[in-house]
Amino acid sequence: MELNLDSEVLKAYGYTKENIKITQIGTGLINRTYLLSPLSEKIQYILQNINTSVFKDPQAIADNLQAIAKYLAKKYPDYLFIKPISTVSGNEMAYIKYEHWRMLPFVPNTVSLDVLTNEKQAYEAAKQFGKLSRLLNDFDASALKPTIPGFHDLALRYEQFTLALTKTSKALKGKAKPEIDDAIRHKYILDYYKSFAHRPDFPNRVMHHDTKISNVLLDAKTFQGVCVIDLDTIMPGKFISDLGDMMRTYLCAFSENESDLSKVKIRLHYFEAMVKGYLSEMKSILTELEKELILFSGRYIIYMQALRFLTDFLNGNIYYPTSYAEQNLDRAKNQFKLLHEISVNEKELQDIIEENLV
Incomplete structure (x- = not known):
């Protein structure tokens, strides 16, 4: 399947299509989600497009997560809170061609289930x-x-x-x-x-x-x-x-x-x-x-x-x-x-x- 992912989105986070592997993942109905695997790094990332027909104020999401992340980092530093990674210009999101994107760390050795089985x-x-x-x-x-x-x-x-x-x-x-x-x-x-x-x-x-x-x-x-x-x-x-x-x-x-x-x-x-x-x-x-x-x-x-x-x-x-x-x-x-x-x-x-x- 051809991935419709603008190279400017990758550039906002310091990557190009040549130095990263891109896979579309997820079963969610709201946001488009990709797994990014940099060829020269061991860490992987989640890249999501925020659906602004549902979330009409994406900045509210970014502000909320930033406030909570700061609080948890201070009070409970050992808690794993998946906060967005800043763009190369220091923003919480990338705004490319009227679309909002955010990058998150991928947590290895974990699974998310679509159906409960026990x-x-x-x-x-x-x-x-x-x-x-x-x-x-x-x-x-x-x-x-x-x-x-x-x-x-x-x-x-x-x-x-x-x-x-x-x-x-x-x-x-x-x-x-x-x-x-x-x-x-x-x-x-x-x-x-x-x-x-x-x-x-x-x-x-x-x-x-x-x-x-x-x-x-x-x-x-x-x-x-x-x-x-x-x-x-x-x-x-x-x-x-x-x-x-x-x-x-x-x-x-x-x-x-x-x-x-x-x-x-x-x-x-x-x-x-x-x-x-x-x-x-x-x-x-x-x-x-x-x-x-x-x-x-x-x-x-x-x-x-x-x-x-x-x-x-x-x-x-x-x-x-x-x-x-x-x-x-x-x-x-x-x-x-x-x-x-x-x-x-x-x-x-x-x-x-x-x-x-x-």
């Missing part, structure tokens, strides 16, 4: 996300800029859903009627959230916001957690963002693209591993209110994602890539089924939480 991986991933938030517990979250404003704002997502209802066609509304009813019936999740959203014991923290398994590096041999990656969405948020997103993506053996709803089940052992890993780092800093909201975090994020898929379907599939017309509706059905599974298994799930809070 409980240990869930434990290690959750532990790493919890560890980063714990180390940043005393960092002033308000010093960070939102890189995607409203990303996990359920009130905004519900508002977008209700707006879509007023604009969609009768045909789409008819096809989605059961899911529309589900969305309205579950509005209590938003109402409940509003009841404590501004309480002082529900603080803003430094959150990753995208805690899928592929955003953690594991040791290639032992599968021990090494560090968290893909840090574009680090910004102020509530703890439910990270833990809830882990529940959404770790608990079922199948992704939101599975249309056979009989397969959408919660794996209790994975839940236990995830909670154990996360609380091994976060239990000491969570407030009593936050501890009460651990299971709710899953409901919040899963409901929000169901709303987003449903809204996109009603809007004519303008945001999420689809391979067939009703895929976003099927994704919404999938997420509502997962939300239902939380309720069906609530006692067992809450018992696991209580055991790990002792």
Whole structure:
């Protein structure tokens, strides 16, 4: 495959196409990612193009990472935080032909997984996300800029859903009627959230916001957690963002693209591993209110994602890539089924939480 990589991008970091090997890597849908292997060096690098249709203020990402990197270097110098490498002119990013690029060190002898295959991986991933938030517990979250404003704002997502209802066609509304009813019936999740959203014991923290398994590096041999990656969405948020997103993506053996709803089940052992890993780092800093909201975090994020898929379907599939017309509706059905599974298994799930809070 021919790589469409401008030589000026390499030049910004002191390389040319003649002295470096370039391989396109990654399965992410947002940023284009390359592995750079200099011919005269042992170290390798990750080069990423920042998708400005998603991240409209790339400088906010650079500023956030620089501030966090400085804090961690001072307070926890042994922690592996993957910060961008400066260009030859000393900038955090390269700006070439209206595109933003950044280079990161490649961490050898590690793997990132697209799919969880055992409980240990869930434990290690959750532990790493919890560890980063714990180390940043005393960092002033308000010093960070939102890189995607409203990303996990359920009130905004519900508002977008209700707006879509007023604009969609009768045909789409008819096809989605059961899911529309589900969305309205579950509005209590938003109402409940509003009841404590501004309480002082529900603080803003430094959150990753995208805690899928592929955003953690594991040791290639032992599968021990090494560090968290893909840090574009680090910004102020509530703890439910990270833990809830882990529940959404770790608990079922199948992704939101599975249309056979009989397969959408919660794996209790994975839940236990995830909670154990996360609380091994976060239990000491969570407030009593936050501890009460651990299971709710899953409901919040899963409901929000169901709303987003449903809204996109009603809007004519303008945001999420689809391979067939009703895929976003099927994704919404999938997420509502997962939300239902939380309720069906609530006692067992809450018992696991209580055991790990002792």
